[in-house]
Amino acid sequence: MLQALVDRFVQWCYYSKDYAFxxxxxxxxxxxxxxxxxxxxxLLGITVVLNLRLLGxxxxxxxxxxxxxxxxPWAKAGMAVTIxxxxxxxxxxxxxxxxxxxxxxxxxxxxxxxxxxxxxxxxAIGTDPELRPRLRNSVLGCVSLLLWFGVGWxxxxxxxxx
Amino acid sequence: xxxxxxxxxxxxxxxxxxxxxxxxxxxxxxxxxILALSFSxxxxxxLDLRLLLLSFRSQPVSLIMRQLMPWTMAGFVVMxxxxxxxxxxQAVKAYGNTFFxxxxxxxxxxxxxxxxxxxxxxxxxxEWDFGGTPRGVRIIAVLSLIFWIGVIACGRTMAxxx
Numbered sequence: 001m002l003q004a005l006v007d008r009f010v011q012w013c014y015y016s017k018d019y020a021f022x023x024x025x026x027x028x029x030x031x032x033x034x035x036x037x038x039x040x041x042x043l044l045g046i047t048v049v050l051n052l053r054l055l056g057x058x059x060x061x062x063x064x065x066x067x068x069x070x071x072x073p074w075a076k077a078g079m080a081v082t083i084x085x086x087x088x089x090x091x092x093x094x095x096x097x098x099x100x101x102x103x104x105x106x107x108x109x110x111x112x113x114x115x116x117x118x119x120x121x122x123x124a125i126g127t128d129p130e131l132r133p134r135l136r137n138s139v140l141g142c143v144s145l146l147l148w149f150g151v152g153w154x155x156x157x158x159x160x161x162x
Numbered sequence: 163x164x165x166x167x168x169x170x171x172x173x174x175x176x177x178x179x180x181x182x183x184x185x186x187x188x189x190x191x192x193x194x195x196i197l198a199l200s201f202s203x204x205x206x207x208x209l210d211l212r213l214l215l216l217s218f219r220s221q222p223v224s225l226i227m228r229q230l231m232p233w234t235m236a237g238f239v240v241m242x243x244x245x246x247x248x249x250x251x252q253a254v255k256a257y258g259n260t261f262f263x264x265x266x267x268x269x270x271x272x273x274x275x276x277x278x279x280x281x282x283x284x285x286x287x288x289e290w291d292f293g294g295t296p297r298g299v300r301i302i303a304v305l306s307l308i309f310w311i312g313v314i315a316c317g318r319t320m321a322x323x324x
Contacts, residue, residue, distance in 0.1 A: 030322050034315035041314060045204015052233065059229045070217045149197060156193040
């Protein structure tokens with residue numbers, strides 16, 4: 001049932017004229033992929049900064065809630081670019097992705113990462129980490145890094161593995 | 163020895179062949195190259211945002227620079243090492259690729275841009291450390307963003323046979 005729905009959706013995407021131009025122009029896919037990677041650079045870069053601060057490994061001269069307040073809008077901008085360009089990579093060539101193991105893993109990890117980012121993580125970076133036990137900060141930071149780099153690595157794996 | 167002969171010699175070195183032929187080494191090195199963007203270019207972007215007064219306005223540029231610098235440098239070391247390994251594994255092909263050549267030119271331009279900042283504006287930083295930045299610094303920040311996003315786009319586009 002679910003498989004049939006996925007297949008219908010994939011067919012609809014593939015035959016939709018709206019996205020065919022991306023696959024039919026030689027520079028369409030590279031351009032959208034470049035945007036995707038640029039968004040990732042910003043989003044992942046900010047995530048790394050916030051987590052290094054949370055883990056007590058850097059940026060100690062800047063309070064975490066201040067870092068979060070300054071960087072959060074840019075993390076969201078990077079996220080928007082990444083997601084929109086990501087959808088534009090998927091829609092013109094859905095058969096390549098829908099049946100790929102690494103892509104499915106990537107989507108599952110992405111859902112978890114987004115859920116974590118906008119609930120537990122956002123709350124954690126809004127308060128001073130020095131008020132929490134060290135272990136708790138380590139767990140909070142490591143979960144975030146594992147989820148986001150997990151999304152990144154499984155994304156890379158799409159190009160190399162089935 | 164001509165350049166092409168040298169590149170041919172490099173890509174036939176034992177370790178270069180091993181990287182190219184390994185089903186795991188190449189994806190791991192390439193994935194590290196791409197995900198280290200979050201440390202290198204990601205953090206350059208954050209400094210550029212400060213220089214453009216789009217983030218951390220209330221903090222001196224020197225403080226933001228000092229806090230970002232060790233991680234940025236670590237990121238660029240990973241980029242350079244993994245980049246050289248990837249190049250060695252496919253030296254002749256990369257050399258012949260138009261987008262690889264544009265990427266190298268953009269890298270040099272980004273380097274000159276950063277050097278100009280270091281030599282011209284950095285020594286006079288005490289004059290503009292707090293609050294607003296000189297027009298020249300803002301131009302450098304915009305150029306930095308253009309060059310680095312260009313590097314990302316050309317690096318990504320290299321993968322396509324265009």
